[in-house]
Amino acid sequence: MPPKQDAPRGRGWWFFLPPAIAGIVVTVGVALAMTATDQAMFCGSCHSMAEAALTHKRSVHAELACNECHAPHNLIAKIPFKTKEGARDILATATSSIPDLIHPGEETKEVTQANCQRCHSSTTSTVVMQSKEFCTDCHRHVPHTPKIPVAKRSAADA
C-alpha cells in the first residue's frame, strides 16, 4: 500500500500547530484579561471608583475581586453583562458625565444578591429570605460601608 497521507499528514501537523498555540495563548490571554479587569486594582484606578476601592479594601470582602459580587458568576451571563457595564462606565468617564452619587442599579442589585447567596447559601438555608428583598437591606455595612461618615470614606479630588 502506498503511503497515502504521509505528506499531507506532516503538513497538517505543521499547519495546525501555530493556530493551536495561538488559540491557547489567546484563551489564556483573554482569561487573564478577564480576571485582571475583575480586580479592585483595575476598577479603582479610575477616580470615580476610588471610594469604592478604598471601602472594599477595608471590608470583610477585601480579598475578593469586585466582580465576584458585581458580575454574574456564570460565564455565559457574565460576558454580556460585563461588556455592557464596562462600556457604560467608559462612556461616562470619557464624556465627563459621572453622577454625583454612584449607586447600584436594579440589575446590579439582582446580580449582587445572587452572589451573596452563592457563597452564603449554607447560612441563608435556615433564614426566611422573604422578609426583605436584598441581603444588603439589613447588612448595609457590607457593600462599601456607607455607615462610615463620607469624609472618612473619601476626600474630594479638588
Next chain:
Amino acid sequence: MRKNLPLFAMLAVGMALALSACSEATEPVPPTFKTSLKSDEIKNSAFKSEFPLHYETYLRNNESEIMTEYGGSVAYDKHDNVNPLPKGYKHAQPYLKNLWLGYPFSYEYKAARGHTYAIKDILNIDRLNRYAEKADLPATCWNCKGAKMNEWVGKYGDEFWAKDFNEFREEVDMDENTIGCANCHDPANMELRLYSVPLQDHLKAEGKDFKTLPRNEQRALMCGQCHVEYYFTDKGQGPAKKPVFPWAQGKDPEEIYSYYKSHGDTTTPGFEGNFVDWVHPVSKTPMLKAQHPEYETWHNGVHGAAGVSCADCHMSYTRLDGKKKMSNHHWNSPLKDPDMKACRQCHTDKTPDYLKQRVIYTQDKVWEQLMTAQDISVKAHEAIRMANEFEGEKPANYDQLMIDAREMCRKGQFFWDLVSAENSVGFHNPTKALDTLAKSQQYSQKAVDIAIQAAAFTTAQALAGDIKTLVPPIMEHSRELQMDPEHLASHQWFKYLKLTPKSEQIWDENRRLIPKPAAS
C-alpha cells in the same frame, strides 16, 4: 501566524494598558494647593480665577427663592404667619415681637438668606439703628459677616468690639467682603484656617490646638466659628463687648444657662452677677437672647455623635465638570435638592421621598412643641406683669416669689429660643430639641404658677383664658413705628415702651444719607 499577529499585538497593548492603570486603593488625603494669593487676601473675587468651579458653587448662595417645608431662602418676617411669601410664611412664630419687646430683635427678624447676602442684609436690618449716628449695638456684630474681621482684629485688637457698628458701615463692600473664602481658608494654600476670635479663645481654654485636631473636627469647627450661641462680654468681665462662647461648663442648654448665672455685671436683686441681654419691659425680667446654636445642637445628635460633619451634608461632593469630586460651596438645606443626595451618600437604600418625609416628621413634632413653648412663654410675661401690678394684700414672700417667677420666665424663654433660633427645626438633634422644649414649657409654666401665687391667686382666672385673646401677637413694630404715639397705643404691651424722638434715617446700607455732623 502572520494572521494572528494583529490579534497578539492588540492583546498585548490591551493588557499593558490595563496593568498600567492598576494601582492600590489610596487612603483619603485632603488635596493640597499653592495659589498666587497672599495669606492676608480677603476679597472674595480674588479667588475666582484660582478656583472657578468652587467659585461658581459659592455664587449659588445668591439663590433666594427655593423654600422647604419649614424655611428656605426667602427673607420673610419670622413672626408673620398671616401673609404669604415674601412677607410672611405659613410656619412663622407670631409672638416673636412680644417675646423680644424692648430688645432690637423686636424691630425686625427675618429668615436668613445665603451667606453671600450676609453684609447686605445686616446693613438693611432694623435691629441696628440707622436713625442715629450710633447703631445701638457694638462692632461685634460684624464678627460673623465676613473676612473684614481678619483685618479689623489685627488693626484694633480687643479695642474693636466696643466700637459702634455704624463706624464701619462705609468700610465694607457688600459682595467682596461678605462671608467667603478667607473666613475658612488660608488663601495661600487653602488649608482650613480659623478667623473667629471667640472660637480660638474656646479652643485655647480647652487646651486644644486647631492644627493638631483631626480633619473631621476641623471641618465642623469651620461652621462652629459662627453657628453657635454666643454673648458679648460685660465691661467688668473682660474686654467690653468681646464675643464669647458660653461653653465653659458644656454645650447643652442647662450647662449654658448655668454659665449665664455668673459672667455678668447685673445688680438686679436675685440676679446679681448674672449675664443679662436686656430687661423685658412688660414683666421686668432680666432676659437672655439665644443665637443659632447649630454646632451645640448637632455635636451630640444622632448624626454628629456618629462623626457626620456639617460639610458632609451641607457641602456634599458634586462633580461640576462631570468628572472630579469637589466640595459644593453652596451652603443650604439639603432638603432643597429633589434627589436628597446629601442623605443618600450614606442612606443608599432609601428613596429621596422617604428621606424627606423622615426629616419633616421630626420637624412637624418639634414645631408643634415650639409653638406651645412660645405661647407659655408669653403667658409667663403676662402673669408676672399682673403680679407686679397687683395692689392687694401680698404674700409675705412676695419679693422672693417674683424673683423665682422671673428666673423661670428667663429660663423658659431661653430654652425656647435655643430651639427657635437653631436652624433645623430640631433635625440637627431631635431628642435634644424636644427635651429642651419640654423643659422650656415646664419652666415657663412654673413662672406662671409662681406669679399667680405672688398675686395671691387673684390673677388665676384671667390667666386661665386663651393667650391669643389675653395678649394678641404684635404684628407690626419697628424703630420708625416706635417714634409714633399712635402706634404705641395699638397694643396693650406697648405702654411699657418709651416713645423715641422722631428722627431722620442717617444710614442706608454702606452709605450716609446725612453728612456727618462737625466734631464739636
